[in-house]
Amino acid sequence: MLTRHTIDTVVRAALAEDAPWGDLTSETLIPADATATADLIAREPGVFSGGAVFEAAFRLTDERVQVRVLVADGTHFATGTVLASVTGPARGILQAERIGLNFVQRMSGIASLTAQYVALTAGTEARIVDTRKTTPGLRQFERQAVRDGGGHNHRFSLSDAVMAKDNHLAVLTAGGLDVTSALRQVRDRLSHTTHLEVEVDRIDQIEPVLAAGIDTIMLDNFDPDALRAGVAIVAGRAIVEASGGVSLDTVAAIAATGVDVISVGALTHSVRSLDLGLDIRLTVAATAATAATAAPAAPAAPAAPAAPAAPAARP
Structure with missing residues (x-):
C-alpha cells in the first residue's frame, strides 16, 4: 500500500x-x-x-x-x-x-x-507480475497501479531477493566451479528467509540449477513448447517463471504451458x-473589488472642450 x-x-x-x-x-x-x-x-x-x-x-x-x-x-x-x-x-x-x-x-x-494481461490468463494458475523496469523515482506508484489492475509485484528492489542472471553466473563460475556447486555455496550463505531465483535460457541448464536447491527458476525467452517441456522437468521442485517475449498476443499461450509466474516488463516500461x-x-x-485591482484600469475619457467665452458687451 x-x-x-x-x-x-x-x-x-x-x-x-x-x-x-x-x-x-x-x-x-x-x-x-x-x-x-x-x-x-x-x-x-x-x-x-x-x-x-x-x-x-x-x-x-x-x-x-x-x-x-x-x-x-x-x-x-x-x-x-x-x-x-x-x-x-x-x-x-x-x-x-x-x-x-x-x-x-x-x-x-x-x-x-x-x-x-490478467484477463487473457484467466483459468490458468499463472500470475502476471511486473519487473524493475520502472520509471526512476516512480516505482512505488507504478507497482501500486499493477496491483490495482489485478497483477502482482516481483521483488521490489535489488535488496529483496537474490536473482542470479546469466552475467552473474558467468562471474560466479569463472573460477572453475560448476553451476550447481557455485549456487550451493550461494544458498549456504543465505538466510533461510531469503529467496533465491536463477535464470536459464536453455533446457539443459534446468537440472544443474535445480540441484542447488533454488526457490524459483526463470525460463528466459523459451517458446511455448520449450516452456511446457521445462515445466515437466521442474515437476514442482521450484516455482517456474516465464520471462521474455511476453505480449498481449502471446501471454495466453504462455500461461497455458503451466508456468506459475509470467513477468511482463511492458506493464511499466512501454505503457x-x-x-x-x-x-x-x-x-x-x-468580487468587483478584486476584479478591479486585477484588471488594468480603463483609460479616462477625454475631457469635453470648454465652451467658448461669451462676447463682451458693447459699450
Whole structure:
C-alpha cells in the first residue's frame, strides 16, 4: 500500500519541478479569489488507479482545494465516467492540473494494461507480475497501479531477493566451479528467509540449477513448447517463471504451458497513459473589488472642450 508520506514526497518533487517559482500564467490572468469546479472525466474506458496521488497534487498546491475521488482504485470504468471532482481556488486548480493528470493518467494506463494481461490468463494458475523496469523515482506508484489492475509485484528492489542472471553466473563460475556447486555455496550463505531465483535460457541448464536447491527458476525467452517441456522437468521442485517475449498476443499461450509466474516488463516500461481530462464546468467570478485591482484600469475619457467665452458687451 502507498503511504501518505510516500505519495506526498514524490508529488511535492513533481510540483516543485513544474512550478519552482509559482504559476506565472495563473497568477497573471486569474484573480486571487476566483473559484472553480472541475471534473476528471474518462475519455476512454479503463481501470482507475492513483486517486490518492491525484488528490495530493491539488492539496499540496493549495490546501483550500477540495478533491472528491468518486471511484475506487481498481474500478473498471466506461468512457464519459466522472472519476473525481475538484473545487476551490481557480489558481490552485489550474496550477496543479497537469501534475495531477500526469500521475493519474499513467497509473490508470498501467492498471488498464495489467487488467488486459490478467484477463487473457484467466483459468490458468499463472500470475502476471511486473519487473524493475520502472520509471526512476516512480516505482512505488507504478507497482501500486499493477496491483490495482489485478497483477502482482516481483521483488521490489535489488535488496529483496537474490536473482542470479546469466552475467552473474558467468562471474560466479569463472573460477572453475560448476553451476550447481557455485549456487550451493550461494544458498549456504543465505538466510533461510531469503529467496533465491536463477535464470536459464536453455533446457539443459534446468537440472544443474535445480540441484542447488533454488526457490524459483526463470525460463528466459523459451517458446511455448520449450516452456511446457521445462515445466515437466521442474515437476514442482521450484516455482517456474516465464520471462521474455511476453505480449498481449502471446501471454495466453504462455500461461497455458503451466508456468506459475509470467513477468511482463511492458506493464511499466512501454505503457500508454490513459486519456483522462480535467474539464472546468463552473467558475465563480472574482468580487468587483478584486476584479478591479486585477484588471488594468480603463483609460479616462477625454475631457469635453470648454465652451467658448461669451462676447463682451458693447459699450
